[in-house]
Amino acid sequence: MTVGELSRRTGVPIKTLRQYTDSGLIYTIGRSAANYRLFGADALWCVHLIGQLRSLGLTVAEIRELTGTADPIGPRLAWLLQRSRQRLSARIDELHQTLRRIDEFEDAHRTELAGRGGVCWPGDPRCVAHA
Template structure:
């Protein structure tokens, strides 16, 4: 199939498809006598795999190692270990995001709970000291949890 048809089916721009081809993520295709690329039918599902993997946080380099290798197909152990690594990265990211959220909620609470009559500049100091204390407690707890 030609690149325009492949682009229409996948929803990708032809330039993106050419980029994936140049990057070695999809098989290079021979050009016909008229200069058009002719892609195999499996290019559709390979492109869908690539875009799905990108949407879940895989880099193009990581994707390169997860795609099936020609006629050999998938390298089972490498595929499973790569997927498990990504799950671990997502877990770590979720933990960092949860800590960030807690800190932001603490700052919001401290700002909204400003004591009556305390000037904003003084309250800023109070908020920063409270945040530093919470961060120090979090680091101490992380050290103890090891």
């Protein structure tokens, strides 16, 4: 199948499939007479697996690390999943901090946000400072 057909069958954009091929995550079985990349049925499985790993938070570089070793994949994948979990936990913490800042801002500016006064930003010439 061509990269276009692989894209249609997997829902993955052609550009992404080319990147996967260029980085060695998917292998072609050659080229057509018109010089199109050709893929076998195993490419469907590879794209599905890459999608699963990406949905678990692994980066393309981490997935490439998995394919670049002769060692058993299980322990390495477990470590990468733990690293993904740590990244996600840190991101969740950052988002919770952002929510707290929103709460604090809303509390401090409740009147202005309700439309009963203008929000004044320091240095804004359009704004008359509150007394």
